[in-house]
Amino acid sequence: MADPATYRPAPGTIPTSPGVYRFRDAKGRVIYVGKAKNLRARLTSYFQDLSGLHARTATMVTSAASVEWTVVNTEVEALQLEYSWIKEFDPRFNVKYRDDKSYPWLAVTVSEEFPRVMVGRGAKKKGTRYFGPYSHAWAIRDTVDQLLRVFPMRSCSAGVFKRSQQVGRPCLLGYIDKCSAPCVGRVDAEQHRAIVDDFCDFMAGQTSAFLKRIEKQMYAASEELDFEKAARLRDDLGALNRALEKQAVVLGDGTDADVVALEEDPLEVAVQIFHVRGGRVRGQRGWVAEKTDDAELGDLVERFLQQLYDGESGEGVPREILVPALPTDADVLETWLSDLRGSRVRIRVPQRGDKKTLQETVARNAKQTMALHKTRRASDLTTRNQALEDLQKALGLSEAPLRLECYDISNLQGTEVVGSMVVFEDGLARKSEYRRFIVRSVDGQNDVAAMHEVITRRFRRLLDERVETPELLGGQVEPGESGPLLVDPDTGRARKFAYAPGLVVVDGGPPQVAAAQRALDELGIDDVPVCGLAKRLEEVWLPGQEDPVILPRTSEALFLLQRLRDEAHRFAITHHRGRRSKSMVESLLDDVPGLGEVRRKALISRFGSLRKIRAASVEDIAQVPGIGLRTAEAIVGALSSQGDDKRPAVTINTATGEIIEET
CATH class of the missing domain: 3.40.1440.10 (GIY-YIG endonuclease)
Structure with a gap:
């Protein structure tokens, strides 16, 4: 080094x-x-x-x-x-966004005497008009198959075309009317070019004129009693509509745009891009790349756009690029892309309307891509075993921690302090073992003291519920020996805090780790290791050590700790929001005459949230046990006089300083 x-x-x-x-x-x-x-x-x-x-x-x-x-x-x-x-x-410390495959295009060889429609990949060629890219080649072929009955242009290779010219017979597509057979002279070059132009115009989004023209021809043939022609035109109209259904309009102004969204965590970033051409989504791409530094979202967008459009021809760059955050050098990027395209290119963040809605859709896809990526890694048995072994080596544990417990603290500006405990066994979440804690002895935003209380309560229960079960251990256990399983003597099932973990993980740095270790020491527990995961730099802290353990960013052990920490954070926030909603309802109903604590709890149990109680009618509220019609009217009057609570609901995770806002 x-x-x-x-x-x-x-x-x-x-x-x-x-x-x-x-x-x-x-x-x-x-x-x-x-x-x-x-x-x-x-x-x-x-x-x-x-x-x-x-x-x-x-x-x-x-x-x-x-x-x-x-x-x-x-x-x-x-x-x-x-x-x-x-x-x-190909520097190893630069983010690489490109995935390992190219995406297919629909290409029309307009420079040839008899242009051909085909599906292609790779670099673009001069003299060819491209549509796309698309996510799946089969989807393009299916669309082209529908359109060839309306626009019977050539789709065969040069070899097939030349052979048909030599033998004087068209290929199968010529016999089934999906090709106008220019190879045998059914149409000349000019007529075939007109078919090609109509096809390109239709693919470019100019669809309404074709639909109206075919519909008019169909009615005219029907009036002339040429029902065979009318039926064929009806089928053509249906083929066009089926092709359009696969390319739903998402932007009514018919614009060309690429819509980009990113979902990131400290180690990786999921990228999602929708290609919109003529107001329709023509293709979609998504993949996950590794992050190599702590770049801001705007910098990640800038690097992605560089790699996406480098080497593209002017046709591959749209007029507009919608992004979640503007790059630092947005004007420089716009100049570069405008030079590539040959006309003005805009990079902007959508604020309202259809473009904002589409951006949110792409963002949801990016989030799902990241979730799916993590799920696939978590579901692999070999990967999970490797993660546990790496964790054992990195932290110097005597054995692989088959049971991991992670703790997190959340509060609302120092009030409603709650804690969460999540459990992973063999690298997978064990949700039946999750536990929640309400911390009442801590005042203010003292997450260190709250962590000490939560760890103390959890492991005191472990000690209090310890009973000897020699038959489950395969032999006698002497009094005072550690290790017996905790079971309910009545049911024979494991109790709530039945097993001691192989590793305790806390969400936070040295203060939280020290608080957890002190709680274990006070209880006399010396065989449960403790560590903390600090979110900003993903450092792993051990009790009493001045320097953190830095796990490689590609380490499966770090990925496992991240999933564990994120799950504990999610579980704590969910608990906190539920308590906040209930406390808000109780505070608003304090002054309602005749509504005591028992009735308030019954009301909350029935409806679940303040919003649902406000939406309920007097008759609905009166059906709650113990609440009559008069009390129900008083409740509705009290909530109406309070109006909608416009205050922002803010939850603070004090271990990370993260603020979560609910709209």
Whole structure:
């Protein structure tokens, strides 16, 4: 591991111009490429105290052995050179968004005498018009098959076309009227070109004119009693409608746009993009990439757009790109993309209307992509075993922690303090073992004291419920020996806090870890290891240690701890929101005459939330046991006089400082 001071450039030697820089390792391999408006300001930031750098940035600068840079004239040139180098050197510390497959296009070879429609992948060629990209080749072929009966253009290869010319007979598509058979002279080049132009116009979104024209022809044939022609036109109309159903209109203005959304966690980022052409979704792509630094959302968007459109022709760049956050250098990106397209390209964050709705849809898809990615990793037995073994080695445990318990604390501005306990066994969630805690002895936002109380209560129950069950252990157990299972003597089932965990994980850093360890020490429990996962840098803290354990970002052990911590956080927030809703109802109903604690609880139990009680009629409320018609009218009057509560509902996770707002 190199000391960055050994290769730090001398003061004043770094220019202040725009440029691109490269970090190399001891073997000369490029490990990171970046660009900057001011090279001196950017590179100086890498050579500060390592404790002030993000963990991944610190790893990069200590892996490097030298740095070099290239000065350019403009930021647009820096943008282009940066990605050219990323493609050339494939640096391991740069985020790579591209997935491992190309996406299919619908292509029309308009430069040929008899243009052909086909499905293709890879680089685009001159003289060919492209539609898409699409997510599945089979979906394009199905659409084309529907359209060929209306637009019978050539779809065969050059070899098939030439052979049909030689033998004087069309292929099967010519016989079933899905090709106008220019190979045997049924139509000339000009007539075939007209069919091709109509097909391209239809695929470009100009659909209403064709539908009206065919419908008019169908009615005319019917009036002339040419029912066979009318039936054929009716079938053509149905084929067009079926093709359009697969390309639902999402933007009424018929715009061309790419809609991008990202869902990130500290280690990975899920990318989702919808390609909208002519107001219709023509394709959708999504994948998960590893994060290599703590870049903001706007920076991640910028890097993604660089990689998405690099090497694209003008036809591949839309007029508008909708993103969740504007890149820092949005104007530079717009200039670069406009040069590629040959006309103005806008990058913006949608604020309202159909585009905002579509952006939210893409964001949901990105979130589902991330969830599916995590689920697939969690469901693999080999991966789970590897995670537990890695965790054992990293923390120096005597055995793999088959049972993991994680604790989290949440409160509402120092009130309604709650704790959560989630359990993973063999790397999978054991939801029947989850527990909730209401912390009443802690005042204010003292999550350290709350963590101490929760750990104390959980393990005191472990000690209180311990009973000897020699028959389950396969032999006699002497009094005082540790390890007997906890079972209910009446039912024979494991009690609520039946098993001691192989590892206790707390959501937080050294203060929370120290509080948990102190609680165990006070109870005399010395065989349960404790660690904490700090969210900002994903550091693992152990009791009494000054420095954290840094797990590799690709470690399955770190991924397991993340899932455990996130689940504890989710469980705590869910509990907290339920209690907050009930406390709000109780506070609003305090002044209703004749409504005591028992009736309030019955009312909450029946409806579940303040919103549902407000929506209920007097007759519905009167059906709650113990509440008559007069009391129900008083409840409705009390809630009506209070009006809707417009205060923002804010939950604070004091271990992380995260604020969760409900609308």
